[in-house]
Amino acid sequence: xxxxxxxxxxxxxxxxxxxxxxxxxxxxxxxxxxxxxxxxxxxxxxxxxxxxxxxxxxxxxxxxxxxxxxxxxxxxxxxxxxxxxxxxxxxxxxxxxxxxxxxxxxxxxxxxxxxxxxxxxxxxxxxxxxxxxxxxxxxxxxxxxxxxxxxxxxxxxxxxxxxxxxxxxxxxxxxxxxxxxxxxxxxxxxxxxxxxxxxxxxxxxxxxxxxxx
Amino acid sequence: xxxxxxxxxxxxxxxxxxxxxxxxxxxxxxxxxxxxxxxxxxxxxxxxxxxxxxxxxxxxxxxxxxxxxxxxxxxxxxxxxxxxxxxxxxxxxxxxxxxxxxxxxxxxxxxxxxxxxxxxxxxxxxxxxxxxxxxxxxxxxxxxxxxxxxxxxxxxxxxxxxxxxxxxxx
Numbered sequence: 001x002x003x004x005x006x007x008x009x010x011x012x013x014x015x016x017x018x019x020x021x022x023x024x025x026x027x028x029x030x031x032x033x034x035x036x037x038x039x040x041x042x043x044x045x046x047x048x049x050x051x052x053x054x055x056x057x058x059x060x061x062x063x064x065x066x067x068x069x070x071x072x073x074x075x076x077x078x079x080x081x082x083x084x085x086x087x088x089x090x091x092x093x094x095x096x097x098x099x100x101x102x103x104x105x106x107x108x109x110x111x112x113x114x115x116x117x118x119x120x121x122x123x124x125x126x127x128x129x130x131x132x133x134x135x136x137x138x139x140x141x142x143x144x145x146x147x148x149x150x151x152x153x154x155x156x157x158x159x160x161x162x163x164x165x166x167x168x169x170x171x172x173x174x175x176x177x178x179x180x181x182x183x184x185x186x187x188x189x190x191x192x193x194x195x196x197x198x199x200x201x202x203x204x205x206x207x208x209x210x211x212x213x
Numbered sequence: 214x215x216x217x218x219x220x221x222x223x224x225x226x227x228x229x230x231x232x233x234x235x236x237x238x239x240x241x242x243x244x245x246x247x248x249x250x251x252x253x254x255x256x257x258x259x260x261x262x263x264x265x266x267x268x269x270x271x272x273x274x275x276x277x278x279x280x281x282x283x284x285x286x287x288x289x290x291x292x293x294x295x296x297x298x299x300x301x302x303x304x305x306x307x308x309x310x311x312x313x314x315x316x317x318x319x320x321x322x323x324x325x326x327x328x329x330x331x332x333x334x335x336x337x338x339x340x341x342x343x344x345x346x347x348x349x350x351x352x353x354x355x356x357x358x359x360x361x362x363x364x365x366x367x368x369x370x371x372x373x374x375x376x377x378x379x380x381x382x383x
Contacts, residue, residue, distance in 0.1 A: 090240065090380075
């Protein structure tokens with residue numbers, strides 16, 4: 001129960017934020033208690049009437065709202081720019097994987113010695129793989145965010161979980177996808193493959209599977 | 214109450230078998246930005262994101278970017294004199310990403326697609342991937358995340374795809 005309380009608190013702080021953020025960001029002149037200039041200018045606004053508590057619909061004149069209608073001035077300083085991007089609030093699980101979490105896999109071939117000795121199995125390192133069980137996909141929109149590096153070793157990363165699949169290659173990997181798998185994501189398979197058999201010195205990969213709320 | 218229910222549902226999600234050392238449950242915000250969300254100054258691009266909810270807890274920052282554009286060649290391609298210049302041609306495409314929050318450094322990375330060629334390339338389009346990951350406590354001072362994408366040695370930056378995760382562990 002204690003854990004749940006903490007989670008709730010953490011989530012709530014994050015959820016409440018966008019509103020305060022927009023205000024701090026744009027320094028909107030407040031025209032009337034409770035009505036911001038932004039709303040004022042967008043369409044109609046309600047103006048409170050005197051004492052009786054009724055409200056009257058007003059049509060604004062946007063030109064009067066010079067401070068917010070004007071193009072924002074470009075200043076390179078903290079807190080003065082509002083290229084405001086709406087966040088999406090997420091919760092989920094983040095795996096921080098390194099090479100030791102992965103299992104090597106091999107290409108195998110049999111060599112038949114010419115003089116009739118027993119055949120020899122030759123295994124060549126072909127990549128690394130991991131399977132992560134995933135619970136909780138009941139058909140909601142999910143975010144898959146996979147990124148990491150392999151320190152100069154060029155490999156192809158294939159990620160799949162149910163209907164989700166994506167690949168990226170190089171010595172750094174960025175996969176970011178938002179989708180609905182129709183509840184099919186129950187096992188995330190990550191597979192690094194390469195051609196030359198020298199292994200990467202390191203693998204670092206963070207894997208986020210999250211839902212939006 | 215509706216909100217609380219939803220939040221609780223979210224919290225109960227992804228109860229995974231804890232097989233791996235580095236598995237944490239996170240909540241937070243994710244941003245997806247492109248070049249239009251950045252403010253441009255020459256070949257330098259800056260984006261600001263408001264961060265709320267930093268009360269001094271451990272924060273996870275996970276910032277990744279693909280930055281595509283045109284590399285720069287030295288000497289420059291000049292078909293007026295000779296289009297068949299035989300090198301060497303120094304091709305450069307160098308981009309750096311710096312991430313900070315309210316003046317506190319989160320991390321930076323620089324990468325390049327530099328080449329030394331025999332002659333001019335046909336296609337100067339290149340892409341680098343830049344990754345900044347960090348987990349730290351800012352003492353509750355992280356209010357505005359700043360991401361600088363700097364074309365250190367490029368002709369142009371044509372596209373930026375940026376993903377930002379700011380989360381807390383619970």
